[in-house]
Amino acid sequence: MKVLTIDIGGTFIKYALINEVMDISNNGKVPTPVTSREDLIETIGKIYDEYKDVDGIAISMPGIIDSENGYCAMGGALKYNDDFYLRHTLYKRCPVPIHIENDAKCAAMAEAAVGSLKDVKDGFVLIFGTMIGGAMIKDHKLHKGKHFSAGEVSYITTSHNGLPTFENVWGNRCGTPYLCRLYADKKNIDVHDVDGIKVFHDINKGDEEAIQCLQQFTKEIAVQLFNIQTILDPEKIAIGGGISVQPVFLEYIKNNLKEMYASCPYDVPQAQVVTCKFFNDANLYGALQCFLLDEKEKALIV
Structure with missing residues (x-):
């Protein structure tokens, strides 16, 4: 076939x-x-x-x-x-x-069948692209929910006032374009002249301003990973999308999560974060x- x-x-x-x-x-x-x-x-x-x-x-x-x-x-x-x-x-x-x-x-189906979530009973997948894709594996099966939107994390509001505007839903705050906007603002250049390749090139060569952008970006991601783990308690959370091929991306996510768990006043289960096998x-x-x-x-x- x-x-x-x-x-x-x-x-x-x-x-x-x-x-x-x-x-x-x-x-x-x-x-x-x-x-x-x-x-x-x-x-x-x-x-x-x-x-x-x-x-x-x-x-x-x-x-x-x-x-x-x-x-x-x-x-x-x-x-x-x-x-x-x-x-x-x-x-x-x-x-x-x-x-x-x-x-x-x-992506979750691929990882559950033959990837990083194989043999994992309950897992979660996050795909970082234009926005953020999310999906849940429950009892080794794809869980879709009543309205087919289980795992749709892009629409989580990040605003303190709770209003889900275009600017503060998580998919627009932590999709890859948001990292490019952070970089463009930091460098005072046109965002149309920036892409993920450019940003990570500078991060990997040690550019301090680019690293500051990555730190801010991954700290926001870590906050929601903490929340996902608290609510769903998956065995593993797999990270995919184009920027997942950058080892420094996962490194900074893990470092921010480590800091969060160290400061948490409660002994809660900690998220085990891995990359998707198929990137x-x-x-x-x-x-x-x-x-x-x-x-x-x-x-x-x-």
Whole structure:
């Protein structure tokens, strides 16, 4: 079986052919359309045109996703996908079995099946990208919640007055673009001239101002990891996304967590934080796992 596996991100659409034993080939990426859902469908359709002999399409995407009905209730960073039956529309362009799932939930499936959360009963995954994806593994299974939004940490409010404005929901405060904004403000340069690669280049060469930005960024992350551990008590929390390949990122998260636990007046369980095995490809591998599970369940019904 060969599955066209697609990871729709806020900036790029990554794609690859992956078979059931996790062999990956024909990797590529194209810019994510920012204009309309019609352009998104056509972009995916053009990728499909190159690999028409595939057995299906597995899609990882941002937002609150009803995967059973192929429905995007809320599109996250891609707001044009709000209230959109994506699978139905895409099937008209690409007539093969299609499964869609939230990107962080895909990553969690990959890590739970064959990654850093394998054999972990209860775990949590955080994916740092344009915003922050979150997903929960409960009793070795993906836990979706009543409204398919279990684990959606991007919308946690960080404001002391409790109002979830655009500026103070956690996904906008600690997605990768926020680190770039901190750096741009510190250096007094245009944020459009900054990306994560530039920031971590300076961090790794010892630039003090860049390190200060990382410290502030990871301290805010550590606060929410502390809260997630307190509320859900997972065995492990796995960190993924593009910046997770930077060892210094996890190092600073752990250092800030260590400081928090040292100052806590109560003896509470401490979060065990690890990196996702598949780093930035976790969404692709997880989309495949979701597709294979869906096909297996359909076969049992028949």
